[in-house]
Amino acid sequence: MSTEKLSSASPGTEPGAEDTPTTPTFAMMRTLGIVSAICGMIIVGSYLVTLPAAKANRRIATERAVFKVLPEAKSINEYISLPGGVIESAKEGDLPPGAVKFYAAYDAGGKLSGIAAEGSAKGYAEAVRIMFGYKPECQCIVGIGVVSMRETPGIGDKIQVDKDFLANFESLDVKLNKELTALANKVETVRHGTKANPWQIDAITGATVTSRAVGKGINDAAQLLMPRLLPKLEKIKEKS
Amino acid sequence: MERESIGQILLVSILSGNFVLAMFLGMCPFLGVTHRIAVAAPLGLATTFVIVIACVSAYALNIVLSILHLEFLRLICYIVVIAAAVQLVEMFVKKQSPSLFRALGIYLPLITTNCAVLGVALYQTAREYDFIQSLTFALGGGFGFTLALVLLASVRERVQLSNVPDVLHGTALTLMLGGILSLAFMGFAGIG
Amino acid sequence: MNPAPVSTWTEFTEGLWERNPVFVMVLGMCPTMAITTSAINSISMGLATTFVLTTSCLLISMLRHMIPKDVRIATYIVIIATFVTVVDYAIQAISLSMYEALGAYIQLIVANCLVLGRAEAHAARNPPWASAVNATGIGLGFTLGLTMIGAVREILGSGTLLGISLFGSHYQPWVVMILPPGGFFVMGLWLLLFSIVRKHRKSAADAVKEGCHGA
Numbered sequence: 001m002s003t004e005k006l007s008s009a010s011p012g013t014e015p016g017a018e019d020t021p022t023t024p025t026f027a028m029m030r031t032l033g034i035v036s037a038i039c040g041m042i043i044v045g046s047y048l049v050t051l052p053a054a055k056a057n058r059r060i061a062t063e064r065a066v067f068k069v070l071p072e073a074k075s076i077n078e079y080i081s082l083p084g085g086v087i088e089s090a091k092e093g094d095l096p097p098g099a100v101k102f103y104a105a106y107d108a109g110g111k112l113s114g115i116a117a118e119g120s121a122k123g124y125a126e127a128v129r130i131m132f133g134y135k136p137e138c139q140c141i142v143g144i145g146v147v148s149m150r151e152t153p154g155i156g157d158k159i160q161v162d163k164d165f166l167a168n169f170e171s172l173d174v175k176l177n178k179e180l181t182a183l184a185n186k187v188e189t190v191r192h193g194t195k196a197n198p199w200q201i202d203a204i205t206g207a208t209v210t211s212r213a214v215g216k217g218i219n220d221a222a223q224l225l226m227p228r229l230l231p232k233l234e235k236i237k238e239k240s
Numbered sequence: 241m242e243r244e245s246i247g248q249i250l251l252v253s254i255l256s257g258n259f260v261l262a263m264f265l266g267m268c269p270f271l272g273v274t275h276r277i278a279v280a281a282p283l284g285l286a287t288t289f290v291i292v293i294a295c296v297s298a299y300a301l302n303i304v305l306s307i308l309h310l311e312f313l314r315l316i317c318y319i320v321v322i323a324a325a326v327q328l329v330e331m332f333v334k335k336q337s338p339s340l341f342r343a344l345g346i347y348l349p350l351i352t353t354n355c356a357v358l359g360v361a362l363y364q365t366a367r368e369y370d371f372i373q374s375l376t377f378a379l380g381g382g383f384g385f386t387l388a389l390v391l392l393a394s395v396r397e398r399v400q401l402s403n404v405p406d407v408l409h410g411t412a413l414t415l416m417l418g419g420i421l422s423l424a425f426m427g428f429a430g431i432g
Numbered sequence: 433m434n435p436a437p438v439s440t441w442t443e444f445t446e447g448l449w450e451r452n453p454v455f456v457m458v459l460g461m462c463p464t465m466a467i468t469t470s471a472i473n474s475i476s477m478g479l480a481t482t483f484v485l486t487t488s489c490l491l492i493s494m495l496r497h498m499i500p501k502d503v504r505i506a507t508y509i510v511i512i513a514t515f516v517t518v519v520d521y522a523i524q525a526i527s528l529s530m531y532e533a534l535g536a537y538i539q540l541i542v543a544n545c546l547v548l549g550r551a552e553a554h555a556a557r558n559p560p561w562a563s564a565v566n567a568t569g570i571g572l573g574f575t576l577g578l579t580m581i582g583a584v585r586e587i588l589g590s591g592t593l594l595g596i597s598l599f600g601s602h603y604q605p606w607v608v609m610i611l612p613p614g615g616f617f618v619m620g621l622w623l624l625l626f627s628i629v630r631k632h633r634k635s636a637a638d639a640v641k642e643g644c645h646g647a
Contacts, residue, residue: 028503035495035507039316039514046518047312053525061528122244124429148532155607262612267461268545315520315539316513323509352509355462355543362536407631411458412623419616426613 061147066103069133069143070114073105079236085228087235100225105133110239112136115229118147119221123213126150128159130217134174134226136233140198141172141218149210156210165204165211173198174222181227189215244369246376253380255428259356260388261421266356270389271414273347275400280393281386283344286329288382290351291360293325294318295378298361299371318361319352326352356385391421440565447570453546454577454619455626460546463537464578465615471594473533474582478575480519480534484541485571486564487515489555493563496556508551509542516542546574584618585609 066076078090083098090101102117115136120129129147134140146160159165177184185199189212195202203211259265269287274280301317330348334341341348351357360381364374395417404413453459460481467477488511492499499507520538523531531538541547550570555563586592589609591599608614 027500031499031507032503032510035499035510038491039510040313042514043312043316043517046521050521050525054521054528057525057528150535264462264466264612264615265540267465268459271458271461312517312521315517315542316510319509319513319542320506323506349505350545352505353543353545353548355540358540358543359536362539366536407627408624410623410627412620412627415616415620415623419613419620422616423608423613426611 062103065131065145065147066105066116066133068145069116069131070105071143072107073113074108075106075239076116077104077106077236077239078102079104081225081228081232083228085232087229087232100221100228102225102229104236104239106239112233112237112239114142117221117225119217119219121213121216121220123149123210124151124156128210128213128217130214132169132218132221134222136230138171139173139175139226139230141169141174141222144169144214144218151207151210155207158204158207159210159214162204164202168195168201171198172201172218174218174226176226176230180230183219183223183226187215187219187222244367244373246372249369249373249376250380253377254384254387255425258384258388258425259359259381260385261418261425263359264355265359266354266385268350269347269354270392270418271411273344274389274393274396274414277390277393277397279343280389282340283347284382284386284389286333286344286348287351287354287356288379288386290322290325290329290354291357291382291385292375292378294322294357294361295364295374297321297325298365299374302365314365319358322357322361323352356381388421388425392418395421440562443562443566444569447566447568447573448576449573451570451573452577453570453574454581455623457546459549460544460574462540463544464581465612465619467534467537468578468582468585468615468618469610470586470590470592471579471583473530474578475575476523476530477534477537478571478578480523480538481541481544481547481574482568482571483519483522484512484515485547485550485567485574487518488512488547489551489563489567490560491515492551492555493558493560499556504552504556505548508548508556512547512551513542546570580622581615581618584622585614589614 063076067073078101079087080090080095080099080101081087082096095101100117102115104112105114105116107113113135115134116131117134118129118131120127122128126149128149128151131145131147132141133143135142144166149157149159151157151159172187173185174187175184176182183199185197187199187201189201189203189208190196191208192203192205201211201215203215253259257263260267260270266287269280269283273283298318298321301321302314305311305314305317326349329351330341333344333348360378364377369377392414396414399413399417408416447453451457454464463477463481468474488508491511492508495507516539519541523534523538550567554566558566583593586594587598588606589611591597591603591605597603609618
């Protein structure tokens, strides 16, 4: 089992150290090479095998979120909105820079019943991701669903079940200003009980941070998407 | 999502999102090496050093892997780089301070399997931090880790002189103390 | 160099109780505290770790004669990281909600001292069958330990077990149990319980011995 040659290039040898024979570099390289090859094949193989199922899962989760916020919808088309306002069908792979993804939901007759999009902002722990449903006729948000969050159980996670909080989103005003460049009024979360305008959100008492995250996420997403989307709605009014 | 500021990242990684007390990363040294401050503090610093190296390497590796569309090799690349960094630190400590090397014993090479080191790399990738943010996260996280270790070591040193029931000795006691420390740090929640 | 061959059954069961990774060896603590906020999370993490343990130890054992001593740690790590990547994809394909629940801790299995420790202590010296069986036993013991902690935390902290509400809607949950400090406390309490049991057993055994001497 002892090795004959002591390669001077073998890593791990200190000058004048142990007299136990060190493994020749070639043996180490060979082992690492073979092991890496085997492992590489295992990884690539499992990636390819699981890819269809993983993608299907993600699609199902997104669809479920969209149908939750736009209940009359029967089918969904994914689009991306590019900085200039152009709307394109969403494709596989990374989003082009500055693009925003949204979902156009159509009713049974193929007419646009609403738009769904995601907004996210940092809550207590990590990002709180919200899917919101928007109806162009009233220029308002009609419902929200939580896509993912890691908020404090029993406190922050109330945003999913608190009826008063969810009532905020039955018709949250996100009208555009006259120039159609931004929202006429910023969506903001206010202290519980002080809501005075349709674009405000009553926070949950004791869960201010998480409530604010919801408001901020929706505001940021709406400020970005609505000005681009509203002028171009004609293009997606009918299901293509 | 809005970019997190440096101050935010620092405060969160040291206090409300402390690696050990809030995110449970780096438990092995937390439970194993905190019997003396004189051993806990240097280990914390050595770990911080490795964390910073890991963070920088992970940032560079991530860029390369994204360009080559080889994201599935991310985990392997990260851990191999960490193992190499630990090897370097080991050789450095052995030369500079053999007594410290003996005192740290098995826990020095165990930095390789310290979840905190790999955790930094994984979290900074998941949160898509840029370079300055990643570096801040690494420094803050390492400092928070060292802080938690030193705090627990201070308490444990004191407790050695107290009357503790037989059955509670050892890991059970350390865990209880750790729990109280974690509870205390929860008071920082919401900062940043 | 190998001691008398150990039976397969012993190989399998030593990890379940005598050398339970959570309560006896106290290894692999990072996921233990973080993930055990509910019984189902604990079971999933435990099974994922068992998968990585078994497959890694199997492959390492099969290759054990050709891995030179100097690079063995690096090689083990590469192999373990491979199977962790596999399990990461597998969970994404099986259940997205479980994937979100376990989060970053799936990939952190590679930093779990338990897996590397087992590879070094056992898989490197034993034939594939024994290694795989032992690894599975240790993994299941790990799952058992995690679930014990997770079940307690879930019952106290959410009032449910495996998602089924136990106490009805009037239960005021002891929220701290599912927060980080709760992990420390519950694990500490379990260890305390075992310590008390061991102490009683020991004093009972001692009393019997004295009785024999006295008689």
